[in-house]
Amino acid sequence: MSNKELETKIIDYLKKLEKNEIPSQISSKKKNLLLADKKEYEKLDQEQKDYQELSQEANQEEQNLFLTEIKELEEKKEQLINKIKEQLMEEEGTKQNIVLEIRPGTGGTEAGLFARDLYRMYYKFAESKGWKIEMVESKVDNEGNFTFVSFLVKGKEAFNWLRNEAGVHRVQRVPQTENKGRIHTSTASVVVLPEAQDVALNIRPQDLKIDTYSSGGPGGQHANKTASAVRITHIPTKIVATSQDGRDQRVNKERALFVLKTRLLEKLQTEKAKEVGSLRSSMIGTAERSEKIRTYNYPQNRITDHRLGISWNKLNFIMEGDLEELCQKLIDYEVEKKINLIEKKIREFQExxxxxxxxxxxxxxxxxxxxxxxxxxxxxxxxxxxxxxxxxxxxxxxxxxxxxxxxxxxxxxxxxxxxx
Incomplete structure (x- = not known):
């Protein structure tokens, strides 16, 4: 589906939403925001049509002025549509910040190298967006490659932009240690956890067990006065979150609690998705997901997203954080899928x-x-x-x-x- 076709589909959906022709699956507040944006879009669209009509009878100088106005209005419409897409994909009960976790999969040392490269790619992308990165926990092998890394991404729309990164990433390249030039395949899994709103969770202080230990290795509670690493266990679910990269115990405790909340929210969302058989279950990232969402082919400088069925021959730039085009395509894909699902539900009801x-x-x-x-x-x-x-x-x-x-x-x- 082209951008223009998706744009038309989105506006048609909002018109139906405004006329109450479809069941609303969003809050009244979110619905009002969407309809306000729809009204602004229609205003811009009408202005654009007026200029196009005037340009047909104008002289050359006037036509140039009208064409400039038409172009500017088109850009404003595009910005508004992107805003609407982000609102449509925004999860109820979550904020904009996320926890992103990367684990090496198959491939040994090369998988650890790839995990490090993915972390660097996301770090660069976050920098380009003006987001803040805070390390929560990292584990490395003897060669300095990640065996696990968890970090916070704080910034406007971070969740919407990176939510589709959850899944298994595959890399094809010749390892530095390969003498015969053979291409090896390795994997790494990415988990994306949205920050939970406190109102969405009911965490009682008595349900939390908080341990502190030195960053060199786990110890008992208050093992020593200089222990700064923190481990928090949610006793009812046995979910554990740790943080050891902060400068002091207070910072690590805040980060560990943040991660714990995101994992509890993920558990709730997964259970809900399983209960109702929702399409949303495919959008909740878990470390057990086996499908490969993307392949990074270094010899051909190509990256392929298997959900989109699209390849880009600029892997070198993407690994430097140039992810915006790819992420935008995924947002468009998810918006289209979401609207198609709603239309399917309407048809089922009518039948x-x-x-x-x-x-x-x-x-x-x-x-x-x-x-x-x-x-x-x-x-x-x-x-x-x-x-x-x-x-x-x-x-x-x-x-x-x-x-x-x-x-x-x-x-x-x-x-x-x-x-x-």
Whole structure:
């Protein structure tokens, strides 16, 4: 899909959202921001059309002026569309900052070298964006290559730009230690964890075990007065986060708690995605992901993103942090996929309705219980109703109590249907 086609698709989606023709899966605040941007886009688009119409009857000098205005308006529209894309991809319950973790995979020493190269690539990209990088934890082998590295990326839209880096990265090149010039293949896995908002998590102080130790190796709690490294364990889930690269214990404690929250949020998101079978599960990075998302071919100076099916013959520049074009293509790809999914859900709803009783789906209306519109907890009523519930993950198998604008329309339609 071309940029122009995606642009049209996005605006069409926002028009449907404005008219309440589709179920809203976003907060009212986010919806209002999107619709305000849509209104601004339409204003710019109309101005552009007016100038194009005027230029047809203008003299050469006037045409040049109009063409300049048209070009400037096109640039403003493009900037606005990019802003809308970022808003569409923004996760509810997360902030903009992230924790990025890199682990060498297959390939031995060469995999450790590749992990180091990936860290450098992200570091350079972050610098170009004006983001701040803070090391959380790093482990190196005897040759100085990473066996693990975890670092914070703080800055505007860091999560949206880097969220699609999660997965297995593959490198093909001739190692420095290879005497016969043979190409070796190695891998490294990247995990992207968005910063969690405190309101999204309920962490009780009594559920945390905090240990301090010297950075040279783990020790007991308060092993010695100079211990600065911190390890925090969330007792209920047994999730552990450590930080040892900070200058003092306070800084390391803050960073370890930050990482712990992101890992807890990832766990919650993964569980939710599994529960509802959402497409979002494919966007949550985990170290166990086996699919290779990208190949870095050094002999041919080529990088290929397998999700996009696109290659760039400028690997040397990309490894120096020139990631913007690639990341933007991935954002466009995810926006298109998200809108296509919403349209698919709408079609499924229009084609049929399912009854749900005690967790079971019934196609036969005679066997199903009466329809209840509203939020009926299972423990109180034992039944609830949904329309293609398995598709609308935002409902989590029950209609929300407050049927906001869009859901109210769908509820009325549901009651008026003549079931066969």
């Amino acid at each position: 049929g309705v399912d009854y749900v009783f005690a967790g079971e789906t019934h196609k036969d209306s005679e066997k199903a219980p009466p329809i209840i519109i509203g939020d009926k907890e299972e423990k109180n009523s034992g039944y609830f109703v949904g329309y293609t519930l398995r598709s609308f993950d935002i409902l989590s198998l029950r209609l929300k109590k407050a049927l906001r604008e869009t859901l109210a329309k769908q509820a009325e339609m549901l009651l008026s249907l003549d079931f066969q």
